[in-house]
Amino acid sequence: MRCVPVMRTKTPSRRSTSLSAMPPPEHFMNQSQSANLPRLTTGAAKHQGKPLRKTSWAPLRMNTMAQIATSTLPAVLAISGSDSSGGAGMQADLKTMLACGVFGMSAITALTAQNTTGVRSIQDTKPDILADQINMVFEDIPPVAVKIGMVSATDIIDVIAERLTFHHATNIVLDPVMVATSGANLISDDAIAALTGKLFPMATVVTPNIPEAEVLTDTLIRDQEDMEAAAHRLVERYGCAALVKGGHGTEDANDVLAETDGTVTWFDGARINNPNTHGTGCTLSSAIASYLALGDTLPKAIKHAKKYLTGALKAQLNLGHGSGPMDHFWKYR
Numbered sequence: 001m002r003c004v005p006v007m008r009t010k011t012p013s014r015r016s017t018s019l020s021a022m023p024p025p026e027h028f029m030n031q032s033q034s035a036n037l038p039r040l041t042t043g044a045a046k047h048q049g050k051p052l053r054k055t056s057w058a059p060l061r062m063n064t065m066a067q068i069a070t071s072t073l074p075a076v077l078a079i080s081g082s083d084s085s086g087g088a089g090m091q092a093d094l095k096t097m098l099a100c101g102v103f104g105m106s107a108i109t110a111l112t113a114q115n116t117t118g119v120r121s122i123q124d125t126k127p128d129i130l131a132d133q134i135n136m137v138f139e140d141i142p143p144v145a146v147k148i149g150m151v152s153a154t155d156i157i158d159v160i161a162e163r164l165t166f167h168h169a170t171n172i173v174l175d176p177v178m179v180a181t182s183g184a185n186l187i188s189d190d191a192i193a194a195l196t197g198k199l200f201p202m203a204t205v206v207t208p209n210i211p212e213a214e215v216l217t218d219t220l221i222r223d224q225e226d227m228e229a230a231a232h233r234l235v236e237r238y239g240c241a242a243l244v245k246g247g248h249g250t251e252d253a254n255d256v257l258a259e260t261d262g263t264v265t266w267f268d269g270a271r272i273n274n275p276n277t278h279g280t281g282c283t284l285s286s287a288i289a290s291y292l293a294l295g296d297t298l299p300k301a302i303k304h305a306k307k308y309l310t311g312a313l314k315a316q317l318n319l320g321h322g323s324g325p326m327d328h329f330w331k332y333r
């Protein structure tokens with residue numbers, strides 16, 4: 001069985017100390033409190049149990065920071081809902097980003113109480129708190145790419161569109177989440193119009209599955225020709241690239257990308273015999289955002305993301321009583 005996706009192009013340790021028992025940060029301490037702190041020791045001095053220097057901590061700490069604070073990572077922001085069972089939504093996004101080698105950050109759009117068998121309840125985030133999350137991220141660690149997942153209400157979508165425009169967000173990967181793998185509806189009908197009207201035109205790529213692409217294009221998708229036509233239609237309608245995912249097919253797991261310049265690329269994937277597909281869409285879109293942040297072109301990012309997702313499915317993790325989560329950390333086991 002061929003499991004590696006093929007691309008075809010036409011054209012720490014736990015803290016036991018309670019917070020109240022911990023000393024305050026040193027810049028809030030008086031001199032006698034500060035004098036009781038252990039002193040830094042290194043190298044030979046450490047062997048002899050002697051302090052390195054008798055100066056205060058502050059210059060030492062700055063010196064240490066100057067020596068170690070030299071590495072960096074591309075940062076990626078996930079704007080999505082929380083999945084209490086950890087396999088989809090924000091939890092899948094952050095796990096994927098960690099595994100794909102970028103620094104993941106979050107703006108949570110909704111709390112869902114769900115597991116592998118279904119969604120019990122949903123509470124949308126208040127729009128002003130969502131705006132604050134996005135602002136705090138962009139003001140401090142501007143992300144190179146943004147992944148958008150579950151956005152269930154119009155006011156949430158309005159705030160995301162407005163804030164991402166304000167902050168000049170780039171590399172936006174939009175997964176138009178409508179229904180969870182378990183069957184629960186994750187977006188209101190009026191929000192679909194806001195999603196396509198406001199967020200689609202800002203996206204670098206949208207990644208609907210087959211049922212979502214049918215709703216978005218008002219067409220029936222029965223075969224690969226229909227998938228390709230739907231991808232083209234999305235590009236024409238919304239001016240962004242569209243990846244129509246074939247995970248809901250039965251024969252294979254081929255996805256098709258249509259780009260704004262008319263290029264069509266098929267990403268062929270063999271169907272993996274694994275019933276545990278909770279969060280495949282979230283994982284794929286977060287991996288695409290991660291690889292875009294690492295400098296890939298869109299087709300390359302999708303190729304790498306599909307390879308990552310394929311590995312996560314092939315790991316055959318088996319958790320929960322429904323369609324379970326994948327092993328996001330499969331590369332490192």
Ligand SMILES: Nc1ncnc2c1ncn2[C@@H]1O[C@H](COP(=O)(O)OP(=O)(O)OP(=O)(O)O)[C@@H](O)[C@H]1O
Pocket residue numbers: 088179180181208209210245246247248253254255269270271272273274277278279280281282283284306309310313
């Ligand atoms: N059984 C499978 N074997 C191989 N690849 C799969 C399988 N199921 C899904 N995929 C792949 O997973 C990716 C996500 O596609 P899918 O259609 O499952 O998304 P989705 O329905 O949006 O996911 P979600 O369950 O998060 O809503 C696609 O690249 C698809 O081809």
Ligand SMILES: Cc1ncc(CO)c(N)n1
Pocket residue numbers: 080081082083088089090112149150177179180181186278279280281282
């Ligand atoms: C929060 C959340 N986002 C997306 C999905 C789709 O997999 C889900 N089940 N839950």
